[in-house]
Amino acid sequence: MADIGVLGGSGFYSFLADARPVEVETPFGPPSEPPVVGSLGGREVAFIPRHGADHRFPPHRVNYRANLWALRALGVRQVLAPCAVGSLRPELVPGTFLVPDQYVDRTWGRPQTVYDDLAVHTTAADPYCPTGREAVIATGNVVPTGTLVVINGPRFSTRAESQWHAAQGWSVVGMTGAPEAALARELALCYTSIALVTDHDAGTTPGEGVTADEVFKVFAHSLTRLQALLTQVITTLPTTPTCPCQHTLDNTPAASSESARLLAEVAR
């Protein structure tokens, strides 16, 4: 029913003019909202706001597994994942779009796999889709590389944590990029993160630190630009992606378990 999926982040709760809701069951319970499917730029696109339409799920309570499973069940092979991030570098100012090429996962207590009782070990050296990244970078006016450090939240970083993140050479900080990217890979989905800088994180600025209000305000201000960027990317993504992300399960040994059944379903 759709071949491209979009996960809406903070302040991004609706998309697609002709959106129709679709009920999808997943082994992990319901997604944050029933996905909506609509056409955009000649493509069928599915959309789920990851925090729910009323932002009722904080980052540590988002059902990342169900969201990605639901998209996959609708036929989606490529996921575009916008997210709000804080800047760890003075030159990355609010309003900047950055296309991460790496992430560091500092979350804890979040389900990390859709194959709970099956040994599936995906490759994560280059965790994002090269084709999707290229399509976003080609729109121009985006920072083409950077490392996204993902904290558990829901609180923002202390100044010391933030200074430490910056000292590691990491670029931006968010709360939802992991395990979302890893789970997408487990489902052989192309996954491209589009990070929108909404603030300077506490360690890089002398102020009192970021507030959620500030994040929402900057995100709202940039939403039209983000949606235009997504539209442009959606029209240029290949209809049949051939990148390695599509083959992450090709050499995985199957076992007789519920997970193996899921794996067989996904690998089809």
Ligand SMILES: CSC[C@H]1O[C@H](OP(=O)(O)O)[C@H](O)[C@@H]1O
């Ligand atoms: C609302 S402030 C913090 C919140 O915003 C970001 O959400 P998303 O990645 O979905 O745009 C950040 O990761 C936190 O979840």
Ligand SMILES: Nc1ncnc2[nH]cnc12
């Ligand atoms: N400074 C920040 N830290 C973590 N997540 C964020 N999302 C937006 N800004 C953020």
